[in-house]
Amino acid sequence: xxxxxxxxxxxxxxxxxxxxxxxxxxxxxxxxxxxxxxxxxxxxxxxxxxxxxxxxxxxxxxxxxxxxxxxxxxxxxxxxxxxxxxxxxxxxxxxxxxxxxxxxxxx
Amino acid sequence: xxxxxxxxxxxxxxxxxxxxxxxxxxxxxxxxxxxxxxxxxxxxxxxxxxxxxxxxxxxxxxxxxxxxxxxxxxxxxxxxxxxxxxxxxxxxxxxxxxxxxxxxxxxxxxxxxxx
Numbered sequence: 352x353x354x355x356x357x358x359x360x361x362x363x364x365x366x367x368x369x370x371x372x373x374x375x376x377x378x379x380x381x382x383x384x385x386x387x388x389x390x391x392x393x394x395x396x397x398x399x400x401x402x403x404x405x406x407x408x409x410x411x412x413x414x415x416x417x418x419x420x421x422x423x424x425x426x427x428x429x430x431x432x433x434x435x436x437x438x439x440x441x442x443x444x445x446x447x448x449x450x451x452x453x454x455x456x457x458x
Numbered sequence: 459x460x461x462x463x464x465x466x467x468x469x470x471x472x473x474x475x476x477x478x479x480x481x482x483x484x485x486x487x488x489x490x491x492x493x494x495x496x497x498x499x500x501x502x503x504x505x506x507x508x509x510x511x512x513x514x515x516x517x518x519x520x521x522x523x524x525x526x527x528x529x530x531x532x533x534x535x536x537x538x539x540x541x542x543x544x545x546x547x548x549x550x551x552x553x554x555x556x557x558x559x560x561x562x563x564x565x566x567x568x569x570x571x572x573x
Contacts, residue, residue, distance in 0.1 A: 352520075385559040387503070394566055395495075395503060400559040407561075438503050442558040445517045447493075447505040 353378050353441050357450035363458040370426040372453045374439035379419045383443035386415055386424045389452075390435045398437075399424065429455070460484040460562045462554050467567030474544050474571070480537040480554030480564055488512075488532040490557050494539050496550035497566075504550070507539065508558065521547075544571045 354377040364370045374384070386399040397406040399415035402422060412427040426433055434457055439450040466478040480492075494506040507528040508517045516528050527540040537554050551566040 383559075387560070389503075394553055394563040395560070396563065397559065397561045400561070440503070440505070440559070445508075446519045447508065447517075447558070449503045449505065452502045 352446055353380070353444055353448050355439055355441055355448050355450035357437075357439055357453050359453060360451070361454045361456060363456050364429050365458045366431060367428050368458075370429055370433075370455055372424040372426075372437055372455070374417075374422040374424070374450050376420045376422070376441055378444070380422075380441045380443040382418065383441060384415075384417070384422050385440045385442060386413075387438045387440065388433075388435045389438065395438065426455075460556065462556065462562055462564035464552065464554050464564045464567040467552065467569045469570045469572065470544055471573050472545060472571055475540070475542045476544065476569060478539040478541065478552055478554075478567060478569070480539075482535045482537065482554075482556075485556070487530075487535040492528075492530060492537045493555040493558070493560055494528060494537075495553045495555055495560065495563075496548075496569075497553070498547075498550045501550075506552070509537070541569070544569075546571050 356375045358373045382402040384402045387395040389395040403415045414425045416423050436452045436454045438452050461483045463481045509528045525543045529538045549571045553566045554564045556562045
């Protein structure tokens with residue numbers, strides 16, 4: 352099983368600042384890595400797939416990068432609606448696995 | 459508009475069974491892998507199962523193998539998850555989602571396993 356490790360667990364950021372979230376895989380994933388955003392009481396929503404492709408309707412301030420086992424989600428200028436929990440997920444191998452999440456909170 | 463609507467959740471005793479359904483609309487259901495993901499209260503996301511477009515391939519997380527069965531009816535645009543021998547640790551909100559990287563999600567249905 353591929354273990355996904357996200358860091359940090361919690362990220363305190365001021366509105367307008369840049370946020371960088373990390374996701375590490377225990378094995379190489381090629382580019383089969385997705386990022387999701389989840390707000391309290393809501394279902395997750397897809398932000399990024401294929402490591403760096405934004406999903407439909409996702410603002411350009413969200414970007415994904417990385418390769419192999421190291422991946423990054425960057426939010427260039429945090430807006431109030433971006434404070435949420437973010438998960439990475441690998442879909443390169445079975446079983447699919449998620450990271451434990453990074454909570455982005457207001458500083 | 460893509461829509462996924464789960465149903466069938468509820469309270470069940472340990473060892474009991476429950477069948478979840480997911481009604482899909484707004485896309486060609488038979489063209490997509492489908493996924494079940496769950497989230498225990500206050501916890502992170504856990505992938506549960508996937509099924510190929512024609513149902514010929516199915517994959518499960520180890521913790522549910524032999525107890526849960528994923529299936530689909532392409533004629534009815536419907537995805538199902540039959541859950542048997544339920545345990546307290548299966549308590550979660552269960553989401554259905556489209557394709558391997560889950561581009562669309564339902565609103566979820568809560569399954570509570572408790573005596």
